[in-house]
Amino acid sequence: MRVDPEPTLKGAETTLNRFGIHAFVRQDEVMPTPYERPVPPAEARAAERRAARPQLTRPAEGKVIAGVAIGLAHHLGWPVRWIRLAFVLISIPTGAGLVAYVFLWALTPQSRGGVVGRGRRAVDPADADALAKAGGVPEPVTGAGERDATRVLLVGGLMLGIGLVVVAQNAGLNARLGILVPLLVVAAGAVLAWSQLDDSQRGRWLGSETGTRRFSVARLAFGGVLALTGLVIMATRGRSLAAIWDIGAAVLAVLAGVALIAAPWALRFWSDLRHEQAELARATERADIAAHLHDSVLQTLALIQRKAGDPGAVTQLARAQERELRSWLYAGPSDSDATLATAVVEAAHEVEDLHGTPIEVVSTGDRPLDDGGQALVRAVRESLLNAVRHGAPPVSLYLEVGPSGVEAFVRDHGPGFEVGEIPEDRLGVRQSILGRMERHGGAAKVRRLEHGTEVSLSLPPDLRPPQPVAENDHTTNAQPPTTPPTNVQPAAEETREHA
Amino acid sequence: MNTPEKKPVEVVLVDDHRMFRSGVRAELGQAVSIVGEAPDVDAAIAVIRQAKPPVVLLDVHLPGGNGNGGIDVIHGCKGLETVDGQPVRFLALSVSDAAEDVIAVIRAGARGYVTKTISATDLTRAIQRVADGDAVFSPRLAGFVLDAFGAAAGEVAQVDEELDRLSAREREVMRLIARGYQYKEVAKELFISVKTVETHVSSVLRKLQLSSRHELTAWAMGRRLL
Structure with a gap:
């Protein structure tokens, strides 16, 4: 199980999948239900990842060189320090550790995000803090102590290596420092520079994230200079400074010539790549739209053709489809479904689907859905059901969420009724609407108008976030005093509820 | 309300769907006479300039022109007057109820906005209202x-003339309209005359068109109108 390998196209791919899956699921459904957003598969994956032994990957974050050690540590469940130490130790005598490292580097796929999957995308890999945390990624991070430990370990390892070489030299072994040192310098430079061209970095090179880019550039430059210095030292062993100068000039001339010749091709390649990417994005988008239209509009049209004899069903189908398409076209992707306005609108759509009576919904403002909000949604739903059952269209719903509280109005144009005329045992209005609102600190009123009935529901303001409470409150309750005085102060109701 | 025995209001119908045009033509009763039709921006401007109707029923999304649909038509007919010396007025009619479409077309100069699902009687009434120079607000x-x-959110203008906020009364009127009340019902509810309701609505329309309030300009910017 891979961990989100390519985030740039991820969104498009998953939507495509989603539609693909939908196409199969919905073939044999009779009613086109309003479009559902399935649970993003990423969460399921994350859960699975946590359960099983993690695959060997190289995390992009918290790495020192290429993330092999962290990945390995996470995979095996060992502390990352041991792994690193082991790499260093087996590198010193023969360089086997180094070879193993490079081998693993080449063969291990890179993963997105930290090993722990905590989504610390903002951390720069070259950042000292990130390095510090990297030491303790599999276990709880211990902060500054970890950072010191890593540093001590690095410096100690270096000292140990130098000491071993010196001892060997003194013991009469020829370590051939003249070659070994420049080679090491070249290797270190190359590792530093190459680690920049890792697949995790490509995105940064291609665009955006200017802040981290500076670090990357510095790292690349440093690595390049290091490698170049090593090469020059190696190539010029035992020659004079003038010779070095000549060689340098010649190398520069050749490099300049190569750059000049390769430049047009490079540019062409670059623009082709860009073009291709844009094409791909467009094609994905088109496929996305086509899939959606196929699932929704074409299916509905087919259904309408089959039910041509039943005008009620046709209206209902058309209405549901219109609403679905409209929300797809204009609303855009909304991840936070848990707001009061969306919940109320959804309830209205549900009632509309059940009874086929169009409901005009207007809402202004919004707030998170809490307990009181839930109660309001249920009461609105009940009122709407009443309106479409006993009233007459047009039925309209207006929801206003402001600092002075929430108000909802459900209006129909039927013959109307008075609360006083409802028998005591009828639970619909009395319990589901009036009682429910009062239990949650709100209020409900039923008014008989000249044409139809209006149910008005209200909730006190949401007090949890410190908000400036309405100054112009007196203008909001401009209801004529003819309404039955069911509206009791919220505080009084609270106490009664608890009594 | 107007007296029904008035002579029918002349209307030019601009919509790119022929089926919809014939539907409206069939639906609208004796109170309205359709004197011209046009399927796109350029034809619409030509027809309106020639017919000079008191009311144009205008679809928001139209082909042609600068790509801004109905807004281009309104701009193309700026300053046009009917034979009676009244300005040619526009009533936007659209399937879209996206905020930016609605606000953009109103800010371009339309006197009202109704959706295509409106009933024939309501449409007739809306056309008459626009012909009389009033504004038509759907919920x-x-x-x-x-x-x-x-x-x-509770913002109320201290002075009625303030362009960036509604006065308390205008807010009440708007709230009642949003609740699905007719002008007549609004008037009864607030103990004012229908004429006063119309005045309030017209003044809200004026604010909507002239205000430089941030949200409104943001919407207009979204449609590249500024």
Whole structure:
């Protein structure tokens, strides 16, 4: 199980999948239900990842060189320090550790995000803090102590290596420092520079994230200079400074010539790549739209053709489809479904689907859905059901969420009724609407108008976030005093509820 | 309300769907006579300039012109007057109820906005209202206005002339319209005359068109109108 390998196209791919899956699921459904957003598969994956032994990957974050050690540590469940130490130790005598490292580097796929999957995308890999945390990624991070430990370990390892070489030299072994040192310098430079061209970095090179880019550039430059210095030292062993100068000039001339010749091709390649990417994005988008239209509009049209004899069903189908398409076209992707306005609108759509009576919904403002909000949604739903059952269209719903509280109005144009005329045992209005609102600190009123009935529901303001409470409150309750005085102060109701 | 025995209002119908045009033509009763039809921006401007109707029923999304649909038509007919010396007025009619469409077409100069699902009688009434120089607000448009002017959040103008906020009375009128009340019912509810309701609505329309309130300009910017 891979961990989100390519985030740039991820969104498009998953939507495509989603539609693909939908196409199969919905073939044999009779009613086109309003479009559902399935649970993003990423969460399921994350859960699975946590359960099983993690695959060997190289995390992009918290790495020192290429993330092999962290990945390995996470995979095996060992502390990352041991792994690193082991790499260093087996590198010193023969360089086997180094070879193993490079081998693993080449063969291990890179993963997105930290090993722990905590989504610390903002951390720069070259950042000292990130390095510090990297030491303790599999276990709880211990902060500054970890950072010191890593540093001590690095410096100690270096000292140990130098000491071993010196001892060997003194013991009469020829370590051939003249070659070994420049080679090491070249290797270190190359590792530093190459680690920049890792697949995790490509995105940064291609665009955006200017802040981290500076670090990357510095790292690349440093690595390049290091490698170049090593090469020059190696190539010029035992020659004079003038010779070095000549060689340098010649190398520069050749490099300049190569750059000049390769430049047009490079540019062409670059623009082709860009073009291709844009094409791909467009094609994905088109496929996305086509899939959606196929699932929704074409299916509905087919259904309408089959039910041509039943005008009620046709209206209902058309209405549901219109609403679905409209929300797809204009609303855009909304991840936070848990707001009061969306919940109320959804309830209205549900009632509309059940009874086929169009409901005009207007809402202004919004707030998170809490307990009181839930109660309001249920009461609105009940009122709407009443309106479409006993009233007459047009039925309209207006929801206003402001600092002075929430108000909802459900209006129909039927013959109307008075609360006083409802028998005591009828639970619909009395319990589901009036009682429910009062239990949650709100209020409900039923008014008989000249044409139809209006149910008005209200909730006190949401007090949890410190908000400036309405100054112009007196203008909001401009209801004529003819309404039955069911509206009791919220505080009084609270106490009664608890009594 | 107007007396029904008035002579029918002349209307030019601009919509790119022929089926919809013939539908409206069939639906509208004796109170309205359709004197011209056009399927796109350029034809619409030509027809309107020639017919000079008191009311144009205008679809928001139209082909041709600068790509801004109905807004281009309104701009192309700026300053046009009927034979009676009245300005040619526009009533937007669209399937879209996206806020930016609604606000953009109103800010371009339309006197009202109704959706295509409106009943024939309501449409006739709306056309007559626009012909009389009043504004036509659907519940949804009223909702947008309350939102855009921060009225739902409790902002109320201290002076009626303030362009960036609604007065307390205008806010009440808008709220009742959003609740699905007819002008007549609004008047009864607030103990004012229908004429006063119309005045309030017209003044809200004026604010909607002239205000430089942030939300409104943001919407207009989204449609690249500024």
